[in-house]
Amino acid sequence: MIATRERKHGERLAHTKQGRVLPVSAIYGANAAGKSTLIEALATLREIIIGARRPGALLPVFPHLPYGNRKPSKFTLEFIVKETTLIYELEADKQHVIYEALLILKGKQEEYIFERDDNGVSLYGALNDNKLATSYANVIAPNETYLGAIGSAPAINEPLATAAYDWFNRHLIVIYPHSKFVYLPARFDADEVFAAAMNAGLTRADTGISGLALEEMNANALPLEDKQLEQLTADL
Structure with missing residues (x-):
């Protein structure tokens, strides 16, 4: 998601301390x-x-x-929250978390917020003096991430850990081709600006759809049997 030196459409990019970030990217x-x-x-x-x-x-x-089947899975993700670049590392197999770390990137230097390995969880900075964070570190389950434990606990009161957890929880949303959005028609019906933008987007994307329109219909007029109609009503 890091932009190249290309200057065209530069006004659309997000500018951070680490450089320019693309608002959209494609994998092919x-x-x-x-x-x-x-x-x-x-x-x-x-x-x-x-x-x-x-x-x-x-x-x-x-x-x-x-x-090999016995090798653990490793993840390293660098992401930006509140104009701060964080690095999250995780190594795990099916039974337990082997290694975990959250770091903050300052220029070319990396500073640990916490690190977890076979010897336990090491806390740094504000977390080092946080008694509740220390308690979580002592009782963390083998199949639980420390970031998930402290990031979802408001009482921990560690802004960067909370922001990192929120990034995964609220902002990293994976939409699959088979994903269903049952509230989309309701928003399309209630939000004229959204409906106009959606129709314009469908046209620009050359989908063959010039626009969507909702038409109200009496349920009893649908060609459905009573059991099907009851099921449809229950689903809605």
């Missing part, structure tokens, strides 16, 4: 080149961080087959 390649795998990896990382699971439950990771 041949079939079976790994496009879907990249998206699924992001979704998996998000689920590992924010997902609730019972003690002993397996983590949703899959082995890197070329490296």
